[in-house]
Amino acid sequence: AQKITQTQPGMFVQEKEAVTLDCTYDTSDPSYGLFWYKQPSSGEMIFLIYQGSYDQQNATEGRYSLNFQKARKSANLVISASQLGDSAMYFCAMREAGNEKLTFGTGTRLTIIP
Amino acid sequence: DGGITQSPKYLFRKEGQNVTLSCEQNLNHDAMYWYRQDPGQGLRLIYYSQIVNDFQKGDIAEGYSVSREKKESFPLTVTSAQKNPTAFYLCASSILVGGPQNEQFFGPGTRLTVL
Numbered sequence: 001a002q003k004i005t006q007t008q009p010g011m012f013v014q015e016k017e018a019v020t021l022d023c024t025y026d027t028s029d030p031s032y033g034l035f036w037y038k039q040p041s042s043g044e045m046i047f048l049i050y051q052g053s054y055d056q057q058n059a060t061e062g063r064y065s066l067n068f069q070k071a072r073k074s075a076n077l078v079i080s081a082s083q084l085g086d087s088a089m090y091f092c093a094m095r096e097a098g099n100e101k102l103t104f105g106t107g108t109r110l111t112i113i114p
Numbered sequence: 115d116g117g118i119t120q121s122p123k124y125l126f127r128k129e130g131q132n133v134t135l136s137c138e139q140n141l142n143h144d145a146m147y148w149y150r151q152d153p154g155q156g157l158r159l160i161y162y163s164q165i166v167n168d169f170q171k172g173d174i175a176e177g178y179s180v181s182r183e184k185k186e187s188f189p190l191t192v193t194s195a196q197k198n199p200t201a202f203y204l205c206a207s208s209i210l211v212g213g214p215q216n217e218q219f220f221g222p223g224t225r226l227t228v229l
Contacts, residue, residue, distance in 0.1 A: 004156075009154075031214060032214050033215050042222065043202060043204075043222060043223040043225070044220055044222045044223060045157075045204060045206070045218075045220035046220075047217045047218070047219070050215060050217060052214065052215055053214075091156055091157070093156075093157075095214045095216075096214060097214045098214075099214075100145060100147075100162055100164065100170075101159055101162075101172065101173075102147075102157075102159070102218060104156030104157045104158075106154065106155055106156045107156055
């Protein structure tokens with residue numbers, strides 16, 4: 001069974017600093033995908049970044065990068081040069097190949113301090 | 115503009131009443147999903163559909179029903195059998211391509227409150 005763990009319920013970070021949000025996962029399927037979503041106070045889920053289990057390089061999308069450590073089963077999200085607009089809930093999610101189900105972690109509430 | 119619309123944004127229901135949440139997408143996606151989100155928790159899958167006139171139960175389908183008569187539409191009915199329906203409901207859609215990489219696009223959500 002697939003499982004996602006986010007151990008940081010909340011984080012406070014100074015504006016312009018980098019921040020790492022932790023995510024560990026558990027699966028027995030060798031083919032899977034990892035996703036990060038941002039949920040602002042409005043409630044909508046915004047897709048940020050994707051990492052496939054067979055991808056050789058860590059995924060990057062603008063200020064977002066994914067620190068993928070397959071042996072440790074971790075997929076941490078790194079946000080560089082944080083901005084006030086980054087304040088939101090962040091969810092890590094996983095899908096196994098051939099399975100339509102996307103399993104979410106419990107999320108981390110990130111607050112950027114001016 | 116392409117996207118997913120959910121209506122209404124806020125919904126109030128009396129105990130014992132059924133209520134239907136709307137979800138429409140114009141992204142031409144094959145798959146659609148319904149999630150429930152409770153405070154302090156992640157999203158949990160209620161139902162999903164990969165093709166018209168077919169759908170599958172997710173992890174918490176009890177007390178809910180869906181239909182998929184059109185590709186663009188996937189309404190969710192919260193029945194009186196759902197014991198604790200107050201929650202935030204999110205609809206999503208995605209393309210269907212082999213492999214796990216298909217991201218899901220989400221609507222703005224409906225916040226349901228049972229009075």
